[in-house]
Amino acid sequence: MSKTILVYAENRDGKLRQIALETLGAARLIAGDGDSIRVLVAGSNITEAVSALNDYGVDTIYTIEHDDLESYNPEAYMAAIGAVIDLAQPDAVLFGHTAIGRDLAPLVAASLNAGQISDVTAIDTEGGEAVFTRPLYAGKAFEKRAFQNGPWVFTVRPNNIPAAEAIDGANASIEDITYPAPSLRSLVKDVVRKTTGKIDLSEAKIVISGGRGVKSAEGFQPLEELADLLGGAVGASRGACDAGYCDYALQIGQTGKVVTPEIYIACGISGAIQHLAGMSQSRVIIAINKDPEAPIFKVADYGIVGDLFDIVPLLTQEFRKVLVS
Template sequence: MSKKVIVLGEVRDGALRNVSFEAIAAAKKVSGDGEVVGVLIGDSVQDLGQELIQYGADRVVAVEHPHLKHYTSDGYGQAFMAVHDQEEPEAIVFGHTALGKDLSPKIAAKLQSGLVSDVTEIEGEGDDAVFIRPIYSGKAFEKVKINEGPVFFTVRPNNIEPLEQDAGRSGDVSTVSADIQNLRSVVKDVVTKATDGVDMSEAKVIVAGGRGVKGPEGFEPLKELADLLGGAIGASRGACDADYCDYSLQIGQTGKVVTPDLYIAAGISGAIQHLAGMSNSKVIVAINKDPEANIFKVADYGIVGDLFEVIPMMIEEIKQLKVNA
């Protein structure tokens, strides 16, 4: 049976996030040729509607209101439910981002529905779709199906291939008006900490440092390499506990779980908790002075050496490569 699916398009700094295009691809899979409707929420977002359509949405519904400038669960909850009540979908897809994680359980509770969070793969299509998601921070995976109610799930960034952008595709972008009121939380201030806006959960390349970076300044060469590769920096718990960096950079069983295309571990020994957070990365490079370090057991390529020698050499080598390319 074909399903109508609504997909939340997530906007950050005025642009759609990649995970939203991945969510549309996932929606197509479960829709069984049903309609895929993009949803945009914010103070001024409807101009982004065509882009969602170019990535596969059939049409887009936007909710705009001055109170939706910043995300709050109350504001976005009201806006999303206004679209939901108009569209009455059979399936819902969000990205598994800070926003998606915060909002999806609220909507699921309102709908008295199940919710499959953090999906990395969908097997089968339409009604037969089953969802694969990591448990124990990626130490294991479970396969689940939805027994009852709407098919509601969130997709982990970087795992489901988006459809190719089709600039020739167009569709209808409409608006729904909603009275956004009685917000019980108000965002007073936002301090941006992330380096250059590349978010770790969506980064294709992560350069992570451990105790081996020896101090906050030890992250500088790592940051330079990450910038060169258009990636983000991360850290092990050891580096965070030693105050070399902020806890928001921590990768592992406590901390973030990441699956970039390339993970470069510099001066990280590879405790089991850290491996849980990164060992499903596509390609892993380990740089460590200790040839016995655990990290080499999961690395595709390893260099036994001092990161303060190896990383600058890599930077030079990659710069050369870029010049010659």
């Protein structure tokens, strides 16, 4: 029997996010011949995101546009996706494991009386059954999980599942869905953008991270310059956050965020176990620390013993030379 797979295609300020294409990639991994892949785009200004999705060979793009959906409000978004679920009767609903997906997926799962597998990093088929790999203890261990019954709900971790690729001549049918406009018990009163123009930490391909060794909030400056040059994001250890050098939103570790970028540069981070859990699945790890015995060097591909305030600006210079040439 053919399945219907519904992908929540996340947009940010009307632009399709990379995670939306990765979530669509995950849908392709579980789809068999004859299965229908449909996507939902919701927001207050979604024309651009919808037209971007048109090239990706999905069967249907459901669109819901309403002022209530300008900022994420769980009740408004649940009402929107609920309307689409009623219509499409999906066998699986997929989200990115992002601020929105982490919040919305459990609401959808509970409303469907369904199981959910969170933060999926890989999908395989074993004996005709889809099997989902996900981290435990922030990546100190991994489990493979399978659904016992349907429907399925799962969230995929950014930077792990290959993004769907555009298909020549693709053309989706677009269905506008009426927002059911529930009376809301929660109101979003204000959104303070602290990350405008910056790359989201969990989606970043390059992360420059600072620990107690940066010594102050100003000490993050050279790290930010390098991150800006490389189009990366700045992260931090718990030590740096606890010391008040930066916002907890930057924290990487078992408390905080788990990141899996192409390049992770740890600056002045000793490498406590709880920090290593949050970054040791990065592809290439570089550690800069004054202490040659620091545990961070045990997971680093390249270690530099020295003062980050000497090394990081020199690295920025070297990268700049390479990037302009």
